[in-house]
Amino acid sequence: xxxxxxxxxxxxxxxxxxxxxxxxxxxxxxxxxxxxxxxxxxxxxxxxxxxxxxxxxxxxxxxxxxxxxxxxxxxxxxxxxxxxxxxxxxxxxxxxxxxxxxxxxxxxxxxxxxxxxxxxxxxxxxxxxxxxxxxxxxxxxxxxxxxxxxxxxxxxxxxxxxxxxxxxxxxxxxxxxxxxxxxxxxxxxxxxxxxxxxxxxxxxxxxxxxxxxxxxxxxxxxxxxxxxxxxxxxxxxxxxxxxxxxxxxxxxxxxxxxxxxxxxxxxxxxxxxxxxxxxxxxxxxxxxxxxxxxxxxxxxxxxxxxxxxxxxxxxxxxxxxxxxxxxxxxxxxxxxxxxxxxxxxxxxxxxxxxxxxxxxxxxxxxxxxxxxxxxxxxxxxxxxxxxxxxxxxxxxxxxxxxxxxxxxxxxxxxxxxxxxxxxxxxxxxxxxxxxxxxxxxxxxxxxxxxxx
Numbered sequence: 355x356x357x358x359x360x361x362x363x364x365x366x367x368x369x370x371x372x373x374x375x376x377x378x379x380x381x382x383x384x385x386x387x388x389x390x391x392x393x394x395x396x397x398x399x400x401x402x403x404x405x406x407x408x409x410x411x412x413x414x415x416x417x418x419x420x421x422x423x424x425x426x427x428x429x430x431x432x433x434x435x436x437x438x439x440x441x442x443x444x445x446x447x448x449x450x451x452x453x454x455x456x457x458x459x460x461x462x463x464x465x466x467x468x469x470x471x472x473x474x475x476x477x478x479x480x481x482x483x484x485x486x487x488x489x490x491x492x493x494x495x496x497x498x499x500x501x502x503x504x505x506x507x508x509x510x511x512x513x514x515x516x517x518x519x520x521x522x523x524x525x526x527x528x529x530x531x532x533x534x535x536x537x538x539x540x541x542x543x544x545x546x547x548x549x550x551x552x553x554x555x556x557x558x559x560x561x562x563x564x565x566x567x568x569x570x571x572x573x574x575x576x577x578x579x580x581x582x583x584x585x586x587x588x589x590x591x592x593x594x595x596x597x598x599x600x601x602x603x604x605x606x607x608x609x610x611x612x613x614x615x616x617x618x619x620x621x622x623x624x625x626x627x628x629x630x631x632x633x634x635x636x637x638x639x640x641x642x643x644x645x646x647x648x649x650x651x652x653x654x655x656x657x658x659x660x661x662x663x664x665x666x667x668x669x670x671x672x673x674x675x676x677x678x679x680x681x682x683x684x685x686x687x688x689x690x691x692x693x694x695x696x697x698x699x700x701x702x703x704x705x706x707x708x709x710x711x712x713x714x715x716x717x718x719x720x721x722x723x724x725x726x727x728x729x730x731x732x733x734x735x736x737x738x739x740x741x742x743x744x745x746x747x748x749x750x751x752x753x754x755x756x757x758x759x760x761x762x763x764x765x766x767x768x769x770x771x772x773x774x775x776x777x778x779x780x781x782x783x784x785x786x787x788x789x790x791x792x793x794x795x796x797x798x799x800x801x802x803x804x805x806x
Contacts, residue, residue, distance in 0.1 A: 355438055357429065358431055358435070359431050359434075359435050360417070360418075361416040361417060361418040362377075362417060362418045362419045363375035364377060364435050365378055365419055365468075366424045366425050367427060367432050367435040368435075368439060369421070369438050370436070371473075371478065372472065373421055374421045374470055375418060375421070377416040377418040377610055378416075378420060378421065380416060381415050381416055381418065386410045386411070386414070388696045389410050389509070390406050390411050393405065393406035394406060402500065403500030403501050405581055406657075413716050421661065428802065431506065437494065440487075441490050441493065441494025441495075441501075442494065442501070443475045443478070443488070444487060444504075444531060444643075445495075445501045445502050445503065445547055445671075447461060447475040447476065448502060448503065448504040448505070449583060451511060452502070454505075456675075458514040459515060459516060459518075459519070459532070461475065461476070462474025462476055462477060462516060464481075467533055467635060474516075476512060477802070479508065479511075479512075482511055484508055484509060487508060498799075499763045500661055508718065515550075515551075516534060516547070517531065517532055517543065518530060518531060518544070518547050518548065518551065519532050519569070523560075523706065524562075524710060526562050526564065526565055526713050526714075527555050527561055527563075527564045528564075528567065529548060529552075529565065529566045530568070531548075531566065531569060531574075531575055532569050533569070534569050536576070537573035537620075537621075538568040538575045538626075539576045539579050539667075540576065540625050540629070541577040541578065541579040544601045545602065548566070549603050549606060552606065552610065553606075554647050556612055558607065561612065562714065563612045563613040563614065563615070563713035563714075564613070564719060565615050565617050565709040565710065566614060566615070566617065566620075566629070566633060567616075567617040567619050567709070568618075568629050571619065571620055572618040572620045573579070573619075573621050573622075573626070574619055574620050574626055574630065574642070574803055575623070575625070575626025575627075576623045576624070577624030577625045577626050578624060578626075579750050580791065580794070582596065583587075583791065586782050586784065587783075588626055588787050589783070590779040590780060590783050591779065591782040592782075593778055593782035593783075594775045594776050594779030595775075595779060596799065597774070597779065598775050598787065599777040600625070600656075601775070601801065603659045604628065604657055605628065607632045607633060608632060612711075612717075613635070613712070613717060614634050614712050615634065615707040615709045615710075615712045615716070616629065616633035616635070616637070617637050617638075617699075617708075618630060618638035618639060618686070618705075619639055619642070619702060619705060621643050621644070622642065622643075622644055622645075622650055623645050623647055624647055624655060624668070627644050627645065628657050631658065631663060632662060632681075634721065635716060636694065636695045636696060637695065637696055637698070637699060637727065638686040638689065638690070638695045638697075639698070639700070639701075639702075639704060639705055640687065640699065640700060643676070643683045643684065643685050644683065644684045644689060645677065645681060645682070645683045645684070646659055646677050646678050649681050649746055649750055649754065650681050650740050650742075650744055650790070650800065651790035651791060651794055652750055652784065652788070652791065652800060652802065653781045653782065653790060654750060654753055654754045654777050655678065655774075656775055656777060657778075658771060658774060659774070659776075660757045660758050660760075660761055661770045661773070661774050663694075663725070664730060664762050665722075666724070666731075667692060668693055669692065670692040671728075671730060672731075675758065676741075678758070679736045680736065680742045680746070680755055681739040681746075683741065685800055687700055690779055696712055697711075697712065725765065725766055725767045727762060728763050730759065733755050733758065733759065736751050742801060745803060745804055747784065747786035747802040749780055749785075749786055750784060752778050753784070755775050755784065759775055761774060784805070788805075789802060789804075
């Protein structure tokens with residue numbers, strides 16, 4: 355491509371796909387000799403189409419741009435570079451999968467984490483669509499004959515779990531949420547993948563139960579991606595339905611007969627904590643913490659947090675009220691003392707072992723009946739200041755307080771959840787929500803002093 359574009363232009367086009375362009379990375383890693391050596395070996399083994407360009411051996415550093423910087427690129431040149439980058443990426447991805455060098459999910463994760471891709475190659479091909487991918491790969495093979503091609507319909511390469519690992523230990527499915535670049539935050543596709551695994555194995559006689567755990571040491575699940583929510587600000591009905599939609603996994607857990615245990619390997623925040631609270635038991639590393647940070651964003655947690663804790667652990671009602679109204683953290687030791695967490699673990703193997711023990715202990719045992727109102731003591735007036743000293747919105751705290759009290763007095767569990775959904779919709783119409791979400795997206799602290 356250097357016959358058609360400069361290194362800086364190629365890096366500029368590549369910034370659509372990667373955080374740092376290929377020539378910038380070559381400079382950073384002194385990569386020219388590596389390219390020459392490895393590609394020469396590959397050319398000897400697999401064909402001349404892998405032969406490295408001579409220029410790699412005659413240039414020490416490339417004149418290019420740093421990440422975030424751009425130069426002007428003619429539209430025709432940009433299109434040619436873009437097609438070549440995607441074409442080669444598709445070719446190598448298909449080759450890796452066809453030769454079973456790696457699995458599809460591992461390819462996606464490796465590209466995102468190790469290579470700085472904005473999305474995995476298969477997600478990229480899915481985004482541009484099958485027709486466009488076919489056009490690009492046809493052009494690439496015309497320009498670079500000999501490069502590997504797909505050996506099956508491209509749609510077949512897309513059939514895999516992108517965000518989960520599913521393992522089995524002694525008849526228990528270990529479902530690992532694997533989005534470490536987003537601290538394992540939930541989004542629609544991930545939610546549906548967890549649902550699909552639960553549905554698939556729930557009817558499997560050999561499956562005794564499930565453990566849900568997070569990938570890596572940092573987070574079990576850091577909540578939910580904001581995703582569509584900014585577009586719902588000011589629309590109560592749409593936001594209420596959004597909360598219902600986001601609850602589909604949690605309400606499914608409520609109805610399951612086989613036990614599901616949350617294994618908290620790291621922090622559980624917001625929607626991630628709501629997921630843990632809807633599992634049938636919780637075990638945790640002794641170092642983890644739990645938090646509902648929604649009030650600091652000018653919204654309320656609408657998918658069960660204002661309902662479930664007060665029905666399952668009424669003795670801990672004051673602690674949960676502080677978590678919801680002032681974003682206080684609960685550490686694992688406190689959660690264990692209050693009975694929220696069933697067992698503490700010192701390391702990951704111990705965590706999984708204890709989670710499996712809880713699964714086996716819960717098999718065949720009846721669940722607590724949540725279809726009963728809860729007698730709450732009056733909520734004391736809340737100072738509109740978070741545990742981290744951030745000022746909060748009085749309006750949002752008032753919405754939350756009304757929802758907690760109303761939901762506690764509602765006999766039906768499903769109706770109580772509806773109270774939470776509607777409260778979430780109401781919070782979406784508050785001026786504090788707009789300020790909180792805008793501040794979050796701008797990576798600044800929200801200022802609720804002018805919103806009430």
